[in-house]
Amino acid sequence: MSDIVGGPSWRELWANLAIFKDAIWVGGLAGALLGAIGVHVVLRRMVFASSAIAQAAALGVALSFWIPAIVDPSGHAAGHIAGPAAHVAPSLLFEPVLWAIAASLLATLVFVANPVHLHLTRESLLGFVFLVSGAGAVIVGSRITQEAHDLAAILFGSAVVVQPVDLFLVATATVILLGGHAVLWRALLFAGYDPMGARVQGMPVRALNVFLFLSVGLSVALCTRALGALPVFAFSVLPAMTALALTARIGLVFLLATLVGALSGVGGYVVSFKGDLPVGATQTTTAAALLTAALVWRFARARYERRGRAP
Amino acid sequence: MRLPPGERLVRTDSLVVGHEGAAILPPLSMTIAAGELWAVIGPNGSGKSTFVRTALGLVPAVSGTLERRAELRLAYVPQQSALDAIFPISVLDFVLMGLQGPGNVTLLARRANDVRARAALDEAGVPALERRQLRDLSGGQRQRVLIARALATDADLVFLDEPTTALDAAAEHEVLELTEQLRAKRGAAVVMVTHLVEDGLERADHALLLDRDHGVALPVAAAAVRALPEFERVYGRFVGRGEARP
Numbered sequence: 001m002s003d004i005v006g007g008p009s010w011r012e013l014w015a016n017l018a019i020f021k022d023a024i025w026v027g028g029l030a031g032a033l034l035g036a037i038g039v040h041v042v043l044r045r046m047v048f049a050s051s052a053i054a055q056a057a058a059l060g061v062a063l064s065f066w067i068p069a070i071v072d073p074s075g076h077a078a079g080h081i082a083g084p085a086a087h088v089a090p091s092l093l094f095e096p097v098l099w100a101i102a103a104s105l106l107a108t109l110v111f112v113a114n115p116v117h118l119h120l121t122r123e124s125l126l127g128f129v130f131l132v133s134g135a136g137a138v139i140v141g142s143r144i145t146q147e148a149h150d151l152a153a154i155l156f157g158s159a160v161v162v163q164p165v166d167l168f169l170v171a172t173a174t175v176i177l178l179g180g181h182a183v184l185w186r187a188l189l190f191a192g193y194d195p196m197g198a199r200v201q202g203m204p205v206r207a208l209n210v211f212l213f214l215s216v217g218l219s220v221a222l223c224t225r226a227l228g229a230l231p232v233f234a235f236s237v238l239p240a241m242t243a244l245a246l247t248a249r250i251g252l253v254f255l256l257a258t259l260v261g262a263l264s265g266v267g268g269y270v271v272s273f274k275g276d277l278p279v280g281a282t283q284t285t286t287a288a289a290l291l292t293a294a295l296v297w298r299f300a301r302a303r304y305e306r307r308g309r310a311p
Numbered sequence: 312m313r314l315p316p317g318e319r320l321v322r323t324d325s326l327v328v329g330h331e332g333a334a335i336l337p338p339l340s341m342t343i344a345a346g347e348l349w350a351v352i353g354p355n356g357s358g359k360s361t362f363v364r365t366a367l368g369l370v371p372a373v374s375g376t377l378e379r380r381a382e383l384r385l386a387y388v389p390q391q392s393a394l395d396a397i398f399p400i401s402v403l404d405f406v407l408m409g410l411q412g413p414g415n416v417t418l419l420a421r422r423a424n425d426v427r428a429r430a431a432l433d434e435a436g437v438p439a440l441e442r443r444q445l446r447d448l449s450g451g452q453r454q455r456v457l458i459a460r461a462l463a464t465d466a467d468l469v470f471l472d473e474p475t476t477a478l479d480a481a482a483e484h485e486v487l488e489l490t491e492q493l494r495a496k497r498g499a500a501v502v503m504v505t506h507l508v509e510d511g512l513e514r515a516d517h518a519l520l521l522d523r524d525h526g527v528a529l530p531v532a533a534a535a536v537r538a539l540p541e542f543e544r545v546y547g548r549f550v551g552r553g554e555a556r557p
Contacts, residue, residue: 043398186418190408193398200367200387201464202413248399248444 007276020273022167027231027265027283030223033174034232035239035261036181037219039254040212042240044192050220050236052126053107055133057224057232060103062140062151064096069144097169101221107133108217112210166226173222177215178258185254188212231268231280231287235261238287245294260290313498316346320383320468320500321366326375328358328365334373335361335523341530345467346494349502350511350533353521354545358528359504362521363470366502386466388457390473396446402456403441406431409463428463434496435459435489451482458489462497469493471503475510483507487514508546512536520545 013020034050041050068091092098110125141151181188190198191208199205216236223232243256268283275282314320325338336358343349351359364370366377367387386409394400406428411418418424432438435455445453454474461469471490475483487510493499505511512518515533520542527541536542 043395045395045397183417183419186407187411187416189398189400190411193400194389194394194408196364196367196369196393197387197389197408197460198411199369200385200470201409201411203411203416204413244399248401250399250401250404253399 007274010274013270013273019161020269022164023162023279024266024269026162026167026170026223026226027269027279028262029170029174029265030219030227030232031235031239031261031263031265031283031287032258033170033178033219033261034223034235035243035257035259035264036178036254037212037215038236038238038240038261039243039257040188040192041216041236042244043189046122046126047237048123048126048130049110050216051229051233052110052130052133053104053217053220054224054229054232054236055130055137056103056107057100057221058151058229059133059137059140060099060101060221061096061225062137062144063103064094064099065144065151066140068094097166097222097225100225101218103133104217104221104224105214108213112213162226166222169222170226173219177219180211180215181254184208184211185251189250227265227283228280231265231283234284234287235264238284238291239264242287242291242294245291245298260287264290314345314467316344316498318345318380319343320345320380322376322378323366324376324378326365326377327373328361328370329373330361330370332373336521336528337526338375339519339528339530341517341519343468343500343502345500346498347500347517348491348494348515349500349517349519350508350515351502351504351519351521352506352508352511352536353527354524356523357521358523359521360472362519362528363472363502363504367470380467383468384464384466386461386464386469388461388469388471388474390476391450391453391457392476393472394445398446400445401441402432402437402443402445402448403428405445405456406441406460406463409460412464428459431459431463432456434462434492436485449482450478451485454478454482454486455489458486458493461493465497466499468500468502471501471505473504473506475505475507483510490514 038050041047107129110122110129113125115122115125137151141148144151187203188208191203191205195205220232220236223235239257239261240253242260243253246256247253264283264287268286269279271277271286272279272282319342321343322341324340326340327334327336327338329335351362353359361370365372367385403425407418407424409431410424410427429438429441432441435458437452437455437459440448440452440456445456448456458474474486474490478486490501490503491514493501503511503515512533518531518533518536520527520529520531520536520539522541522545525541525544529539529541531539
């Protein structure tokens with residue numbers, strides 16, 4: 001039985017849960033991980049960074065498809081004949097997730113480098129990374145027509161199903177990186193809010209920043225491979241904004257961002273299934289809807305409080 | 312542990328500060344001892360920030376030596392404008408940052424730390440503000456909280472960067488009184504970068520006059536600085552009760 005939106009019914013979703021459960025898990029885990037890390041991303045005003053890194057990860061995946069076709073055209077063609085699993089990853093060397101991680105970490109180096117010596121700002125270098133990666137992904141995509149669908153899935157996030165290895169990698173990263181952030185959140189906050197004061201007090205500010213940037217690069221790379229660049233960028237920005245709109249208690253901000261991210265990932269997937277909509281775009285829209293609701297609530301509360309104070 | 316007054320904390324010998332190996336001030340030799348209050352004065356762009364960053368060990372010296380007492384505890388009170396108001400930081404959370412350091416990076420043991428942070432807020436005269444957001448406070452309240460963090464660090468040497476900028480006269484007076492307390496009660500040495508030349512010199516034991524354009528880096532007794540021709544060149548012959556303007 002179809003629902004009012006024309007998509008499958010709840011019963012059909014439940015019946016096919018075994019097929020979709022990995023994608024739902026990845027959506028929830030990626031939302032939680034990126035939501036928590038995204039608080040630092042938003043507060044440190046490096047929102048554009050996660051977009052640039054996600055775009056770089058997408059270029060890395062595109063290159064992992066294209067380079068085997070250049071290096072070994074006959075083997076690549078044989079891989080196509082052998083089936084999708086064979087042509088997606090002809091060898092471990094061309095495993096897309098490794099290329100996504102490598103490209104992300106290269107993009108992450110922009111944070112560690114100090115562009116002041118080049119008389120440039122970090123934002124301008126991020127813009128460079130974003131534009132080169134975006135243009136590169138489109139150009140490489142035009143050369144690999146047979147995997148164009150896979151590439152589109154990575155750029156825009158239409159991952160209806162994910163591979164077990166992606167779930168394993170995202171789950172492992174979530175446990176390790178979220179654990180690290182749960183322990184270090186106050187230290188990372190101090191290093192971001194008052195870096196000079198933190199350095200004077202002997203805080204390992206550089207090591208903390210490297211941990212943050214590496215965790216952004218790794219989580220964005222792994223999640224981009226599994227979900228696509230669009231929802232990954234959304235999860236690393238919108239849940240943190242939602243949490244910041246709902247509360248000013250910093251500990252609660254991290255908790256809420258994690259929950260809102262997970263809800264966006266899982267809820268977005270379910271809505272996309274019910275509405276027969278593209279997964280990544282629906283997850284992004286779900287996160288945006290939660291942010292809009294939070295902003296409306298905050299606006300209404302501010303008005304109510306102003307009226308309460310009026311004589 | 313409170314250090315005895317006069318205990319040497321920092322000594323510089325022909326210290327040259329600058330950017331990327333290029334000197335911006337002449338060599339500077341001075342000693343900062345426990346319980347002293349130094350006023351670092353000079354016009355805008357005179358090299359005050361570069362001196363402070365070098366003294367704090369954040370940037371390398373161009374040449375010369377900078378010796379610090381072993382296990383010297385340092386604290387830095389930033390300018391209010393250096394703190395991004397987008398961060399939702401409560402007053403208590405901000406003061407708790409003063410308790411973080413090499414032995415306590417994560418600040419996971421909250422209860423004992425909370426007690427110390429509240430004691431610092433109490434000493435700074437703002438115990439009722441602990442749940443307020445730092446960004447929502449008045450300039451004077453916020454400066455008191457910034458100094459409360461320095462109190463929480465239990466530092467031997469505290470650097471304050473323009474603690475009275477953008478404060479009204481009453482708040483300025485309160486903040487300067489609180490700065491005095493840092494050394495009177497705690498025995499800490501205080502190095503205060505200030506544009507309030509007159510008030511700064513009234514309270515300080517020593518002054519460090521910096522003037523990059525004329526190659527001046529002079530550490531002198533605060534009472535004697537006004538007689539220097541270098542001071543007169545920057546601030547004029549007469550400094551009245553109001554703020555001296557170069």
